[in-house]
Amino acid sequence: MKDIKTAEVLSFAVVGHPNEGKSSVVSTLTERDDIRISPTPGETEHCVEYTVEIDHQPLLRFIDTPGFQVPRKTLKWLARRPIHEDAKIISEAFASDFAGRTAFVHDIRILRAVADTHGLLYVLDATKPVGPDDLAEMEILRRLGRTRMAVLNSKGDDSEFEEEWRAVLNRHFNAVRRFNAREAAFDERIRLLSALRLTDQRWEKDLDCVITALEIDRRRRIRRAADIIVDLVRDCMTKTMDAPLKSGDDRKEVQKSLMPRYTEWLRQREVQSQHELRIEFRHRHFEMELKEDDLVAHDLFSKETWRVLGLTRRQLTTISTLAGAAAGAAVDLALGEVTFGVFMAGGAVLGGVSGLAGSRPLSQVRVRLAGMNHQMGHRYIKLGPPNGVQLAFILIDRALLYLDTVSRWAHAKRERVEVDNVVSSLPMTRLWARNNQVVVSRFAGRLIRGKRVEKELDTLRGVLTEVMTGNG
Numbered sequence: 429m430k431d432i433k434t435a436e437v438l439s440f441a442v443v444g445h446p447n448e449g450k451s452s453v454v455s456t457l458t459e460r461d462d463i464r465i466s467p468t469p470g471e472t473e474h475c476v477e478y479t480v481e482i483d484h485q486p487l488l489r490f491i492d493t494p495g496f497q498v499p500r501k502t503l504k505w506l507a508r509r510p511i512h513e514d515a516k517i518i519s520e521a522f523a524s525d526f527a528g529r530t531a532f533v534h535d536i537r538i539l540r541a542v543a544d545t546h547g548l549l550y551v552l553d554a555t556k557p558v559g560p561d562d563l564a565e566m567e568i569l570r571r572l573g574r575t576r577m578a579v580l581n582s583k584g585d586d587s588e589f590e591e592e593w594r595a596v597l598n599r600h601f602n603a604v605r606r607f608n609a610r611e612a613a614f615d616e617r618i619r620l621l622s623a624l625r626l627t628d629q630r631w632e633k634d635l636d637c638v639i640t641a642l643e644i645d646r647r648r649r650i651r652r653a654a655d656i657i658v659d660l661v662r663d664c665m666t667k668t669m670d671a672p673l674k675s676g677d678d679r680k681e682v683q684k685s686l687m688p689r690y691t692e693w694l695r696q697r698e699v700q701s702q703h704e705l706r707i708e709f710r711h712r713h714f715e716m717e718l719k720e721d722d723l724v725a726h727d728l729f730s731k732e733t734w735r736v737l738g739l740t741r742r743q744l745t746t747i748s749t750l751a752g753a754a755a756g757a758a759v760d761l762a763l764g765e766v767t768f769g770v771f772m773a774g775g776a777v778l779g780g781v782s783g784l785a786g787s788r789p790l791s792q793v794r795v796r797l798a799g800m801n802h803q804m805g806h807r808y809i810k811l812g813p814p815n816g817v818q819l820a821f822i823l824i825d826r827a828l829l830y831l832d833t834v835s836r837w838a839h840a841k842r843e844r845v846e847v848d849n850v851v852s853s854l855p856m857t858r859l860w861a862r863n864n865q866v867v868v869s870r871f872a873g874r875l876i877r878g879k880r881v882e883k884e885l886d887t888l889r890g891v892l893t894e895v896m897t898g899n900g
């Protein structure tokens with residue numbers, strides 16, 4: 429086993445029966461999506477230490493352990509030891525008595541992990557009745573004398589056996605807490621730490637600092653997410669692309685062939701921002717699979733996307749007047765305009781979110797995508813920038829939907845979970861206060877017109893941060 433360093437920060441062994449979700453609990457609590465989780469019991473064979481850290485500063489350590497192998501035999505051995513023996517002495521004596529016995533190797537590792545840490549989390553799935561092995565495990569942990577919390581990480585409905593479990597757990601643990609490792613988002617993790625803080629007064633100060641540090645880090649992540657979204661909008665709203673126009677070329681044809689490259693660039697730029705958001709929330713390895721009908725999984729330029737996201741026609745008209753920007757109207761085109769009327773926008777109800785202002789699907793929002801120029805004797809076609817601010821609203825909505833998924837996705841959740849009508853917890857731009865919509869419109873409008881945006885950029889960043897923290 430790796431040497432466990434416990435000196436500087438609080439450490440907790442995460443123990444239990446095989447396959448009850450120990451690694452899942454560690455994965456979610458430490459935001460590590462590289463921890464192996466598997467439906468096959470016995471996946472974890474060694475104790476591995478995982479550290480929660482911010483800016484390379486360790487805050488807490490959790491030790492993932494294998495499941496108990498022979499708890500009843502281990503308890504039988506333990507029952508012969510003096511009652512108040514220290515966990516370290518017990519663990520050393522046990523390791524020496526059963527050295528080389530493969531049937532005991534996991535239990536040796538578990539006892540050592542418990543002896544080396546400050547406290548422990550006992551993970552259990554209460555969808556089945558309490559069995560003799562469970563009772564033996566709980567008794568072993570009680571006799572090791574560390575402060576301990578039982579974590580109910582049930583894989584399904586556990587109401588049938590909950591009472592039975594609670595009665596036993598209350599006798600063996602300092603606290604009992606429900607924690608669904610595959611669903612727990614940030615707030616749930618904080619609640620678990622707060623509960624842990626109450627189980628042992630000696631941990632109070634340390635865990636207070638940990639919770640504060642995590643909350644500050646959360647706010648910082650949200651600010652960085654706002655930066656990522658603002659950068660995305662800026663890059664897309666200023667994007668142009670050229671293609672040479674040789675003599676004899678049909679201008680419309682060249683333009684048509686350039687169009688897919690242009691839209692693909694925007695798509696890829698959006699994918700890049702999603703990657704950045706994912707990394708910001710520490711999803712480094714696992715690529716979450718979005719549901720097919722998830723709005724973010726829809727193509728950026730699908731009719732559906734433009735129908736459901738962004739502002740309604742009425743809002744666009746109002747906003748364009750207020751912002752002095754071109755929203756859905758033609759802008760001055762220094763380069764000579766060729767338009768592609770391809771995008772629809774409108775007011776359908778967003779999947780599962782009711783109460784959005786429904787309105788007629790509306791006229792096309794033109795996107796200025798082409799022009800012509802003379803440069804060094806060459807003629808060329810120029811696509812971009814987009815000529816309507818709606819694209820900015822759509823990019824923001826999709827980024828918020830993505831962020832909402834990614835920031836709430838527990839690190840132990842490793843497969844797509846089908847849920848109907850997921851309601852975004854973040855309001856889409858259509859529901860924003862009008863002055864906040866104007867901020868987007870002004871930012872996008874100025875970008876389209878090639879104006880400076882330092883001030884607008886800061887304002888938009890502030891609006892996004894407010895929206896993402898629930899204050900918008």
Ligand SMILES: Nc1nc2c(ncn2[C@@H]2O[C@H](COP(=O)(O)OP(=O)(O)OP(=O)(O)O)[C@@H](O)[C@H]2O)c(=O)[nH]1
Nearest residue numbers: 446447448449450451452465466467470471472495
């Ligand atoms: N439905 C559901 N499944 C869960 C939950 N937690 C874990 N699982 C699943 O249970 C299985 C075991 O999870 P692990 O986290 O690997 O369990 P473990 O206790 O570390 O298992 P060993 O290392 O083999 O002892 C995996 O298939 C998980 O996806 C949960 O809260 N709900």
Ligand SMILES: [Mg+2]
Nearest residue numbers: 450451471472
């Ligand atoms: Mg495991």
